[in-house]
Amino acid sequence: MYLQVSTRALRRGLMVLALALPALAFGQAPITLHGAVQFNDDHAFNKSLLKFEELVKKYYGKPVNFVLHRNSELGLEKDYFAYMNQGISVDYAIVSPAHMSTFAKAAPLLDMPFLFRDLAHWNKVLDSDAFQPIVDEVNKKADVLIIGYAGGGTRNIFSKYPVRNMAELNGLTMRVMGAPIQTKIFESVTAKPSVIAYNEIYNAIQSGVIQGAENEAAGIEQMKFYEVAPSLSLTQHAITVRPIAFSGKTLKKLPPDLQAAVVKAGKEAGKFGRDLESGEDAGKIAALEKAGRLKTYPFTERPKLLQLAEPVKQAYAKEVDAVAILNRVDAIK
Template sequence: MKAMTLLAASALALSALAAPLHAETVLRFAHTQPTSDSHHAAAERFAEIVAERTGGEVTVTIHPAGELGNDPTVLEGVRLGTIEIGQTGNPFYTRFEPKLNVLDLPFLFADYDHVYAVIDGDTGRELLGELEKHGLKGLAFWEIGFRKLTNSKRAVRGPADVAGLKIRTTPNPAHVQAFELLDAIPTPMAFTEVYLALETGTVDGQENPLNIIRSNRFQEVQSHLSFTDHAYTVSIVSMNLRKFQDLTDEQQQVLVEAAQEAAIFQRDLNREQADSDLATIKEAGVEVVEEVDREAFKALVYEPVKQSYVEKFGPEIVETIESMN
């Protein structure tokens, strides 16, 4: 009996020692989009893949709609390690890694195929790698999309129609410079503040893709939408680098693969929802201009904004992206 008791005690001790090796790792994933947006659906897909492929050893909890703070707060939390994983638009990353600003140059990308060839290839991996010196592991590029212009004042068909409009932009230098060249009044502000700013008339308009406009209900406080498609914006899923390195090699690989698979899932979802997003916006009474003089816009802004980037970082990466079209 005594021997059995000793054996049982030994087994319990060994079990206790072994437990930490299989302890569940919980990673908090923060973003600022509502649960009706494709980013949230992609985050859910990411969490499912991670849980499944790690056998439950790593789980991801999702905190949407600015629950853990606005975009700069989320990103700073990931850098400090108070939040494990965050997703936000590239313009917020360019505040501390300006080389990424190349992806926000207006009229740089011809279409979605051009975008994906760049961000899914060597150039994309090189740019994600730039984040490591800032304490971040770039997991994947997700999609905000081709930006369209909304406002409450007038229909926009060409550059002259933008003059004088106070437009909420991202803090990205390329976006700000482009609207200054169009004689608009660019007004950077946190995304979580945009709806109220539009509703109160603090700004006249904003620029985002259809899915973002619809999911954030901007159609309720805007009367005009124009298919300017003036810039494509990626969002980036990143993780605190030290916490990423604390995971096993196998777990690290799962997170990177899951983030990329969720990116493809989100892109497909955005394409599937485009018609219904536009229908929802039209049903709200928004006047939609699909035939926009994009070449006139490009003639005014592309070369000056590109030159500003080239002066700082050289022409190589821009030329590489242009050559992939």
């Protein structure tokens, strides 16, 4: 019996194997750090990680090499986090909080729908220490450091057909991220959520497995989801938080002055990414609509979404021992 392996899968496997070998020849100059991202350089995540590279070099002031593996060359974000946890292949990446939940059960709170009131509230929360208990837990249990917060895209539902009110949302089959809170929230607002890998969304909609999904403008544009789901419903149910993560095992091996540069650069690169993506968001949607690729629809019963989601938010915070964190977020004005 012969095992058939795709050329892409084989290439990725060989790449990961090669990078799993001692990648940091400490004591030899220059040090090389490997990053990973699912997108190309038009995406805000890539720009944020390139800014991180620029700032580390600036603050370190000595030779250091960066290799950014683009376009899912090393898999998906869940893979990057696993590699950083193991101290192999990937030293830094932007990763959805949902992929941290195995180690820190409260981590998906960062990405919980209806957590932030608006962009101003979102920025104030991320500039505060409200999420520090989650940062500490990820560091302790996964040996991965959250060194900055990128993100800033407002997430909406995109689908084959317009979803303008609760009646049209009822029973909508849609993809959600893997964290249980995502499923619970969308079930509470009467949709039918399903966990599907990010790179399978397009085909799942095209083949009729699901009718839609939810994402921010950058993802919709980059993955061309508008080709199979051209209706964008402005539910505005989340503003993304996308941590810049760095492998603790890697950081411990770095010279102290490079460690300091990484931590300082991470915070600043995150702020750069937030300003960039939140500023680009509306423009990308407008451009797609002007080009006839997408049509936007106001969601006329958004207060009902908030009402239905609130008990789920509170119950989830209690379940993951994060009531104090949620209260702290809510208290920030």
